[in-house]
Amino acid sequence: MSADITAEEAGISWKLTALVDRTAAEAALAASVEDAWDSDLVMSAHEVEADRYDPINAGLWRIEAWYPRKPDAALRATLDTMFDGNPPDFALEKVEPEDWVTISQQAVEPVRAGPFHIRTPDHAAAPEGIDLVIPASRAFGTGQHETTAGCLAMLGWLRARGVHPRDIADIGTGTGLLAIGALKLFPTANVIASDIDPVCDEIVRENARGNAVPLGQRPGALHYVTAPGMDDPALRARAPYDLLIANILAGPLITLAPDFARAVQPGAHVVLAGLLTTQEARVTRAYLQQGLRREHRIVDGDWSILCLRMPAR
Numbered sequence: 001m002s003a004d005i006t007a008e009e010a011g012i013s014w015k016l017t018a019l020v021d022r023t024a025a026e027a028a029l030a031a032s033v034e035d036a037w038d039s040d041l042v043m044s045a046h047e048v049e050a051d052r053y054d055p056i057n058a059g060l061w062r063i064e065a066w067y068p069r070k071p072d073a074a075l076r077a078t079l080d081t082m083f084d085g086n087p088p089d090f091a092l093e094k095v096e097p098e099d100w101v102t103i104s105q106q107a108v109e110p111v112r113a114g115p116f117h118i119r120t121p122d123h124a125a126a127p128e129g130i131d132l133v134i135p136a137s138r139a140f141g142t143g144q145h146e147t148t149a150g151c152l153a154m155l156g157w158l159r160a161r162g163v164h165p166r167d168i169a170d171i172g173t174g175t176g177l178l179a180i181g182a183l184k185l186f187p188t189a190n191v192i193a194s195d196i197d198p199v200c201d202e203i204v205r206e207n208a209r210g211n212a213v214p215l216g217q218r219p220g221a222l223h224y225v226t227a228p229g230m231d232d233p234a235l236r237a238r239a240p241y242d243l244l245i246a247n248i249l250a251g252p253l254i255t256l257a258p259d260f261a262r263a264v265q266p267g268a269h270v271v272l273a274g275l276l277t278t279q280e281a282r283v284t285r286a287y288l289q290q291g292l293r294r295e296h297r298i299v300d301g302d303w304s305i306l307c308l309r310m311p312a313r
């Protein structure tokens with residue numbers, strides 16, 4: 001690293017780990033969403049399962065958190081908020097930069113999710129199922145993750161119930177997989193996909209071409225924009241949507257609830273993912289407060305995938 005590049009710019013981050021009881025873990029998760037999620041700390045918590053390597057800590061919760069800078073006063077203040085002035089002793093580990101997305105996508109095996117079969121170009125098409133081809137890339141969304149697979153399964157569930165959306169938005173599209181899947185299921189829909197990360201622009205376009213999905217602003221085509229949340233003229237102009245999909249994270253999903261509710265029409269479905277089962281109640285509450293109703297949920301491991309609906313007039 002050269003002297004004038006900061007550790008953060010070089011991609012170095014710090015991982016914090018601690019074991020706490022369930023009450024402390026749940027209070028910290030709640031605070032991470034409601035009070036401090038806009039800090040740079042990203043946190044998850046999982047109950048420690050009893051196994052032969054760790055029988056003693058079974059029942060405790062392992063908190064894992066990542067911070068993009070060397071731990072500082074701002075981090076201490078955030079942890080004080082999360083743990084009500086009494087944070088546990090965190091073990092600290094420096095994490096060297098790696099292209100985690102690409103690494104996690106190497107050697108990915110084909111996945112079945114709802115009516116879809118997702119594979120890389122190295123694998124053969126399956127004899128049945130809607131074939132989606134997504135090569136490894138620097139964006140999230142190969143179908144391997146529970147949240148992506150759950151969203152695809154939720155699209156299949158909607159289709160099986162006779163839902164035929166015409167105006168679809170996929171917010172936080174990553175590789176574009178959900179938007180492309182939506183177009184395969186609903187081939188005459190207007191589909192717009194967006195991501196806050198500019199790297200997705202080229203990747204979504206390549207994946208659209210690789211799956212014979214036309215790009216453009218007409219029915220049956222995919223339009224892509226780089227934007228945070230709904231903050232883009234094209235996203236606003238195409239509203240109201242009758243299907244909005246967002247696989248992001250619990251904190252942003254809660255913050256975006258009013259924007260999403262404003263962007264959908266009566267009777268519209270909203271598919272949300274990126275939330276742990278422990279975060280489901282808080283995310284659901286944010287959307288119920290905006291007038292939506294619960295329609296369906298899929299739970300896969302620690303992850304919940306929600307389908308909510310704006311009541312028809």
Ligand SMILES: C[S@@+](CC[C@H](N)C(=O)[O-])C[C@H]1O[C@@H](n2cnc3c(N)ncnc32)[C@H](O)[C@@H]1O
Pocket residue numbers: 139140141142143147148151171172173174175176177178194195196197227228229247248252274
């Ligand atoms: C978990 S990935 C999901 C990718 C893909 N939709 C899938 O289901 O696999 C979340 C994506 O949301 C994007 N994202 C995060 N916050 C966002 C925001 N406020 N607005 C738009 N995109 C966001 C990230 O850059 C990332 O690509």
